[in-house]
Amino acid sequence: MWSSLRSLVPLAGIISMVGAITLDLNSVDSVKSVTSSLAYDMMTYYSGNLSGQVPGILPGPCEDVSCYYWWEAGAMWGALINYWQYTGDESYQPSVIEALKFQIGPDENYNPPNQSKNMGVDDQDFWGFAAMEAAEAGIPDVGGKFPSWLSLAQAVWNFQVDLWETATCGGGFRWQVYSFNAGYNLKNTISNGGFFQLSARLARYTGNQTYADWAEKVYSWMENSLLFQMQDGHLYIWDNTDADGNCTQVEHYVWSYNYGVLLMGSAMMWNHSNGDTKWQTRINSLLDGASFLFFPAEHGSTIMTEMLCESSSNCNNDQSSFKAYLGRWMAVTSLLAPWTYDTIMPKLRASATAAAGQCTGGDNGRMCGRQWYTNVWDGSKGVGQQMSALAVIGATQISSKMVPLTSTTGGNSTNDPDAGNDAAHNPEDEFKKNPITTGDRAGAAILTILIIGALVGLSVWIVL
Ligand SMILES: *[C@@H]1O[C@H](CO)[C@@H](O)[C@H](O)[C@H]1NC(C)=O
Ligand SMILES: *[C@@H]1O[C@H](CO)[C@@H](O)[C@H](O)[C@H]1NC(C)=O
Ligand SMILES: *[C@@H]1O[C@H](CO)[C@@H](O)[C@H](O)[C@H]1NC(C)=O
Ligand SMILES: *[C@@H]1O[C@H](CO)[C@@H](O)[C@H](O)[C@H]1NC(C)=O
Numbered sequence: 333m334w335s336s337l338r339s340l341v342p343l344a345g346i347i348s349m350v351g352a353i354t355l356d357l358n359s360v361d362s363v364k365s366v367t368s369s370l371a372y373d374m375m376t377y378y379s380g381n382l383s384g385q386v387p388g389i390l391p392g393p394c395e396d397v398s399c400y401y402w403w404e405a406g407a408m409w410g411a412l413i414n415y416w417q418y419t420g421d422e423s424y425q426p427s428v429i430e431a432l433k434f435q436i437g438p439d440e441n442y443n444p445p446n447q448s449k450n451m452g453v454d455d456q457d458f459w460g461f462a463a464m465e466a467a468e469a470g471i472p473d474v475g476g477k478f479p480s481w482l483s484l485a486q487a488v489w490n491f492q493v494d495l496w497e498t499a500t501c502g503g504g505f506r507w508q509v510y511s512f513n514a515g516y517n518l519k520n521t522i523s524n525g526g527f528f529q530l531s532a533r534l535a536r537y538t539g540n541q542t543y544a545d546w547a548e549k550v551y552s553w554m555e556n557s558l559l560f561q562m563q564d565g566h567l568y569i570w571d572n573t574d575a576d577g578n579c580t581q582v583e584h585y586v587w588s589y590n591y592g593v594l595l596m597g598s599a600m601m602w603n604h605s606n607g608d609t610k611w612q613t614r615i616n617s618l619l620d621g622a623s624f625l626f627f628p629a630e631h632g633s634t635i636m637t638e639m640l641c642e643s644s645s646n647c648n649n650d651q652s653s654f655k656a657y658l659g660r661w662m663a664v665t666s667l668l669a670p671w672t673y674d675t676i677m678p679k680l681r682a683s684a685t686a687a688a689g690q691c692t693g694g695d696n697g698r699m700c701g702r703q704w705y706t707n708v709w710d711g712s713k714g715v716g717q718q719m720s721a722l723a724v725i726g727a728t729q730i731s732s733k734m735v736p737l738t739s740t741t742g743g744n745s746t747n748d749p750d751a752g753n754d755a756a757h758n759p760e761d762e763f764k765k766n767p768i769t770t771g772d773r774a775g776a777a778i779l780t781i782l783i784i785g786a787l788v789g790l791s792v793w794i795v796l
């Protein structure tokens with residue numbers, strides 16, 4: 333891997349002369365122009381708006397590494413809503429709204445039949461987040477037969493709340509919704525953190541205490557599990573713990589989006605609770621951990637780095653997008669928990685400049701790689717790479733005008749606490765009529781194999 337990358341480097345250097353991006357963070361026009369290119373290049377991967385194609389999803393199904401899982405498309409629509417807020421560019425709003433409408437599913441809770449069999453709690457969360465972003469950004473509800481943005485997020489919440497499981501580990505959400513999927517045994521941070529963040533945002537938007545109580549319950553379950561561990565004065569949040577062993581073992585991997593999802597949710601709770609110091613303490617600990625791990629000292633403590641997979645060049649398509657979420661969620665945190673602004677903004681700005689320096693690849697000379705800590709294109713490109721650079725550069729434009737709306741500060745998305753509740757609730761029942769096929773099982777297993785493949789690759793690299 334290293335030798336093949338080295339041989340790419342001189343070539344990349346030449347290509348970068350063609351279209352490389354010039355970013356001046358002190359110029360709003362420069363930021364707008366750069367992010368417009370990044371968004372355009374990201375959307376070249378999307379064909380769901382062409383006739384005969386399926387709106388909302390990225391190329392798949394995932395039989396090889398060049399595909400994108402359904403969740404990442406949901407994440408991309410959320411990123412484009414933020415892009416519109418950062419820059420005022422409405423170009424992609426029609427595609428965003430069409431996508432968020434098309435993938436709603438028959439139970440109006442982002443569990444569409446094409447995706448349902450492989451759906452994890454975290455997958456559904458990223459679509460719920462996008463709906464929530466629409467509500468918080470003040471995008472008008474579509475109206476007619478379409479549920480409101482807020483009610484879509486509430487329907488996701490209603491579907492998931494029944495999945496809380498106390499039979500093992502004293503609580504927690506399992507990664508997978510369905511027991512036949514690989515990974516059902518795991519209780520992971522992004523699924524628990526995803527429900528936590530959704531609860532926190534619903535609490536703040538609606539003022540309904542039930543959501544706030546759940547946010548506290550899920551956070552404190554994670555905090556008291558092995559997922560959270562203090563080490564050398566910093567908070568490590570591990571990726572997952574195994575319910576088959578009653579969560580007495582934990583996988584020692586740290587990912588940037590796990591910190592981001594908890595950080596922004598905690599900022600929502602701090603704001604919702606009128607400044608409860610419990611949340612302030614949590615925010616400070618999360619931000620310190622994220623700063624220590626993902627803005628490593630070796631890159632000046634200011635350049636965001638997905639440290640487990642970037643230097644070894646084996647981040648998969650999921651992992652290549654994680655910095656987008658940490659960036660966007662840090663930006664919102666800096667608005668809702670204002671004392672964090674002076675810590676967060678210098679990191680976003682330095683990372684934005686660094687990210688632009690990595691966007692010198694591909695045929696157009698401006699595709700982004702992952703290694704923001706070098707100006708030499710790392711040879712990778714994809715939706716996640718574009719989304720991450722777009723997010724961190726756009727996020728430097730955050731301002732008080734972009735504070736997420738609530739029902740008392742101008743948000744008018746229709747509240748429906750019972751949304752989606754007509755759905756047949758026992759998830760396993762759905763498949764009794766349509767028994768699962770070998771193909772479905774294989775599809776689910778691939779995700780895990782890919783993850784294990786990446787981690788084995790990582791440890792091999794460390795040993796070398
Ligand atoms: C589909 O989206 C791409 C990228 O946003 C855009 O360039 C293209 O014009 C769109 N096509 C249609 C038919 O809307
Ligand atoms: C489900 O897949 C079928 C076949 O590809 C497609 O026609 C349909 O539009 C898809 N539905 C959704 C909601 O993605
Ligand atoms: C809700 O707010 C949006 C934008 O803030 C506005 O365009 C829309 O007309 C409002 N809808 C209602 C029913 O007030
Ligand atoms: C499983 O873990 C929970 C929480 O840590 C604990 O309360 C429970 O007693 C454990 N169950 C068994 C069978 O060890």
Ligand SMILES: *[C@@H]1O[C@H](CO)[C@@H](O)[C@H](O)[C@H]1NC(C)=O
Nearest residue numbers: 602603604605606607668735
């Ligand atoms: C919560 O956010 C709103 C909107 O930005 C702000 O007016 C309010 O002061 C915040 N509350 C706290 C405790 O910071």
Ligand SMILES: *[C@@H]1O[C@H](CO)[C@@H](O)[C@H](O)[C@H]1NC(C)=O
Nearest residue numbers: 486490540541542543749750
């Ligand atoms: C608050 O949310 C809970 C959970 O969805 C719901 O049961 C309850 O009716 C809601 N309360 C109000 C006043 O909307």
